[in-house]
Amino acid sequence: MSMRILWRYGDDNRHPPQILARALDHLGYTGYLLAIGAGGADMWTTAAALSQHTERVKFLVAAYAGVTSPLQLASQAATLDKLSNGRLLINAILGETRIALAHGLFLEHDKRYAMAEEYWGLFRQVFEGRQTTVEGEHISARGAQLQVESVQKPHPELFFAGSSDPAITLAARQMQTYLTWGEPLDMAVEKIQRVKNEAKQFGRTLKYGIRLHLIVRDTDDEAWAETQRIYDGFDKDKIEVALKVRATSDSVGVQRTTALVKNKHLGKSAREFEIAPNLWAGYTLTGKGPGTALVGSPQTVADRLLEYYNAGIDTFILSGSPRLNEAYRVAEQVFPLLPFEVDRPVLSTRSDRSLRAILETTDLTTTT
Numbered sequence: 355m356s357m358r359i360l361w362r363y364g365d366d367n368r369h370p371p372q373i374l375a376r377a378l379d380h381l382g383y384t385g386y387l388l389a390i391g392a393g394g395a396d397m398w399t400t401a402a403a404l405s406q407h408t409e410r411v412k413f414l415v416a417a418y419a420g421v422t423s424p425l426q427l428a429s430q431a432a433t434l435d436k437l438s439n440g441r442l443l444i445n446a447i448l449g450e451t452r453i454a455l456a457h458g459l460f461l462e463h464d465k466r467y468a469m470a471e472e473y474w475g476l477f478r479q480v481f482e483g484r485q486t487t488v489e490g491e492h493i494s495a496r497g498a499q500l501q502v503e504s505v506q507k508p509h510p511e512l513f514f515a516g517s518s519d520p521a522i523t524l525a526a527r528q529m530q531t532y533l534t535w536g537e538p539l540d541m542a543v544e545k546i547q548r549v550k551n552e553a554k555q556f557g558r559t560l561k562y563g564i565r566l567h568l569i570v571r572d573t574d575d576e577a578w579a580e581t582q583r584i585y586d587g588f589d590k591d592k593i594e595v596a597l598k599v600r601a602t603s604d605s606v607g608v609q610r611t612t613a614l615v616k617n618k619h620l621g622k623s624a625r626e627f628e629i630a631p632n633l634w635a636g637y638t639l640t641g642k643g644p645g646t647a648l649v650g651s652p653q654t655v656a657d658r659l660l661e662y663y664n665a666g667i668d669t670f671i672l673s674g675s676p677r678l679n680e681a682y683r684v685a686e687q688v689f690p691l692l693p694f695e696v697d698r699p700v701l702s703t704r705s706d707r708s709l710r711a712i713l714e715t716t717d718l719t720t721t722t
Contacts, residue, residue, distance in 0.1 A: 355668050357694040358563075360385040360414060361681050362673035363400070374678050375404040378411045381685035382696030385412035385443060387671050392456035398430055405438035410697060414443040414513060414671075419470040420459050424477040425498045431510055432481065432502035440505030446474060446514045446529065448521070450605040461492075463604050467520035468492060474512065474528040481509035513563065517545060517606040526552035529560065531669055535607055536566040536646035537614075538630035543665050563669030564662055567637060567647035570674070570683055574632075574650045578625065581649050585624035585636050593620065593639045600638075611638055611645055632658050656691035663693070 361383050363371070378386055386404070388397035401413040415434070417427055435442040448454070448466050461469055469492035476493055479486045485499040504510075514525045515533035522545075525532045532549045534542045546562050553560050569584070571577040600612040614629045615638050627636040629646070632654055638645030648655050659670060674680025689696055 355663075355666075357663060357692060358384040358669045359689075359692075359694055360387050360412075360669070360671045361677070362386075362671060363388045363397075364673070364677050368676060369678055371400065372404055372407040374681065375408050375411065377678055377681055379408040380698060381681060382689070382698045383411055383681070383685070384669075384697070385414050387414045387445070388416060389445075390416040390447075392453050398434060401442070402434055402437055405434070405441060408441075410441070412441045412443050413438065414445050416445045416447045418447045418449070418457055418459075419473040420461075420466070420492075421457050423495070423498075424473055424493065425480055425495060425500065428477055428480045428500045428509075429502055432500060432504040435504040435506055435510055436502065442506070442510040444510050444512050446470070446512050448516065450603045450608065452603075463518070464520050465492075467516075467518075467524050471524055471527065474524075478509055478528070515565070515607065517610055521606070522549050522552050525549055525560065526558060527556055531561040531563055533563045533565060533669070533671070534667075535611055535644040536564060536633065536648075537610065538633060539661055539665060541610070542662065542667070546666060561669060562667045563671060564667050565644045565671045566673075567644070568655055568672050568674045568680065568684060568688075569634070569647050569649045570652055570655050570680070570688060572651060574654055577649045577651060577654075581634055581636065581647070582624045585627075588636075588640055590620070596640055611635070614646075615639065652687035652691060656688050659688075659692060 361378050363374075363386055375386060388401055390397045397415050401415050405413065422430075431442060431444060448470055451463060454461065454466060459466065472488070472490040472493035476486065476488055476495060476498070480498050480500050481504070483500055485497055487496045487498070488494060511531060512529045513531045513533055514529040515535065516522065516525065517534075526549055532546065534545055537545070542564060549560060549562070569577050569581050571580055597612070600608055603609065614635050615627060618626050624634065624636055627634055629635045632648055632650045634647045634649050635645055637647060648658050650658070662670075672684065674684065
């Protein structure tokens with residue numbers, strides 16, 4: 355089992371997106387997660403642009419079932435796959451109800467998953483080039499046929515995260531890689547085992563991944579000091595609002611991670627939110643999405659990642675802030691401690707020296 359390591363896209367207001375994409379390409383990351391929020395920048399356009407600045411890094415692009423037709427999404431995906439020479443991955447998104455409503459999807463939680471089952475089933479059929487007619491409860495099409503020749507066959511790999519029973523069934527039937535948020539190891543393993551058992555009923559096997567922040571410094575003490583600095587910078591007035599928003603979410607994944615900090619005391623010490631060895635849930639206090647970070651020295655963080663890896667998780671979607679600085683830090687200090695085959699361009703006209711010059715002008719002590 356080989357390890358795959360992706361880095362999360364984001365604008366740190368310091369460098370244009372192509373700088374980070376080029377850095378990930380040179381550093382040998384497997385891919386680049388292009389996450390999306392309702393009304394945010396279009397990640398398909400972003401990936402198409404960044405593919406022209408890179409040579410080998412893959413792009414994990416978010417796609418909401420039901421926002422466009424399966425044929426339209428297949429056309430977008432095949433076009434980007436061709437432009438990038440087979441470097442497209444697809445992150446199948448459903449999200450919570452409030453996000454669905456913003457996209458005009460007026461279906462309650464379980465019905466959205468029933469719709470997604472039909473949607474991704476038709477997407478996969480169309481991507482194989484077959485002329486397809488279906489009459490479903492939620493998705494119908496007559497004579498749908500993809501006219502674009504893609505590089506990847508039968509279709510780009512489909513990633514998916516979801517913790518509810520309908521989500522696990524959808525993953526087992528339609529997806530290739532199942533993602534979990536950065537839960538403690540025992541919780542992540544229990545959920546993955548449920549997916550494995552479900553997939554086995556359909557004669558399928560999946561890959562498994564996890565989404566984590568990293569706070570890496572030369573020593574454990576320095577990493578926790580950085581964590582404390584981040585925690586001290588939280589706007590405490592906004593934490594109560596953020597937790598109330600999380601409490602009303604119908605996303606089971608959000609509910610599971612929120613429960614991890616439910617009885618924690620909002621005091622002076624950041625380590626109050628250490629929910630497992632070196633696993634810090636402080637980011638849960640400030641947002642709706644994944645909120646855990648591995649904290650420690652390169653060796654400590656590598657050891658924790660290896661625990662997940664040895665439990666059957668082979669795909670790691672990581673992030674740190676500032677994104678460019680931390681992408682370098684992780685590649686140079688953590689990669690050598692992992693069973694990760696670094697894949698860099700053999701020849702390139704895009705000199706890594708220019709990226710280094712940019713990095714050296716950035717204040718490493720400033721994080722957001």
